[in-house]
Amino acid sequence: MGKTYTSEKRRVEALRGVSLQVPRGILFGLFGNNGAGKSTLIRLLTTLLEPSAGQAWVNGFDTRTQAPAVRASIGFCSSEDRSFYARLSARQNLTFYGALQEVPWRRLRPRIEELLAWFDLQRAGDLPVQFFSTGMRQKLNVARALLHDPPLLFLDEPTKSLDVTSADQLRDLIRQELVGRQGKTVFYTTHELHGVEDLCDRVALIRMGEIVLEGTPAAVLQALPGLSTYLLEVATDEGAALGVSLQAVPGVQELRPINGGAAAGLVAWELTLNEDGGEVWPQVWQAVMLHGAQLRRCEQVRRRSLRDVVKEVTAA
Structure with missing residues (x-):
């Protein structure tokens, strides 16, 4: 496409x-620098744009x-969304x-309370949205995308502009509640790579409009082995x-002596290796x-992450 x-x-x-x-039922992460094509792809999949070439099927429906039918079967949340009515409360919004999504009233009221509870917004439910923090507003944004209980949720940069605590809370809720407990499929785009390995079941890296890597986090790391750092004491x-x-x-890319950490006869280094090929x-x-040395300790102090992979690939 x-x-x-x-x-x-x-x-x-x-x-x-x-x-x-x-x-189905996984958290799929699409990563790349700003301008790489993440938002364009997610807008094609959510029918906000039409492809110039190729086709896409979402939940078995042709996006063209x-x-x-595609829109009825998905939820979509963008960090750029500004469509809440500021003077209305969270419940009113x-x-x-x-109502716009034609959720039956008998289902809508309990669904709203359920979503407010998931996102820890019950006590703020009657507060006008204009008084919400950025993190609270983004939680409400995701809650809105879930009103009709779709099996597939598209999240475009959902943690953008959030502080570290709010971003971690939102990621935990997505991973544990939406994917883990409810079995929803989540298509998640971001340029922030903190904790990616623990968050996503599968990942893809987009660079200049092309998918250059795709697979499980472990498979991607194995496909492109690189630098890792170990503490070696003998x-x-x-x-x-x-x-x-x-x-x-x-x-061996770097060998850095560890000063003062060893008793007489003990020597320690931080050893940075390129493990390509093993x-x-x-x-x-x-x-x-x-050299007749006896190994006392060898432990990894910095493992290679997807963040490192993305830096290497995008810099190529």
Whole structure:
């Protein structure tokens, strides 16, 4: 699927050759820098835009020919949304939007109370929205997208502009309540990569309108191995010589002595390795044994994350 914007002076290819399949009941994360094409893709999938090439099916419906059915089966929440009525309360806003979505009244009232409870907004339910914090407003935004209880929820940059605590709370609710307990499918876009490995079941990285990586977080990390840092402590009288040998091992990017942390006869380093191919460690252990050193401790102090992968790929 693709999307091209044209004018008299220029032609911009916002999406090119995008192909994705998202299983039901998972949290799918789409990541990329600002301007990479995340919002364009989510607007195509929610029928707000039509593709210039290709087709998309959402919940079994064609986004071109069955747009009303698509919209009835999804919820959509954008961080850029400004459509709440500021002088109305949270309950009044949800009542209004529930009526627009034709949720039956007998279902709407209990549904509103249920959503306010999930998002910890019950006590603020009668407060005008103009007095809500950014975090409260964003929670209400997600609640509105869930009024008709859709099986699929699209969240476009839902934690944008939120403080760390509010963002963590919203992510926990999405992961634990919506996906974990209710079994909903969530399509989540963001440029913020904090805690991605624990949040998403599958991820895709979009760069300049193209999907360049896709899979489980573990599979993506395994496909592009890279730098990890370990604390290595050994007992030896040949610390200086061992350090030289370790530094000469192909794949050892940095060897930093740990000052003062060792007793007599103990030497410690922070060892940064490029683990591509898994060939580094045998040579590290060989160097340790050749100098008659005894291993006392080896532990990972910084693991490679999806944040690192995204930086490497987008910088390429």
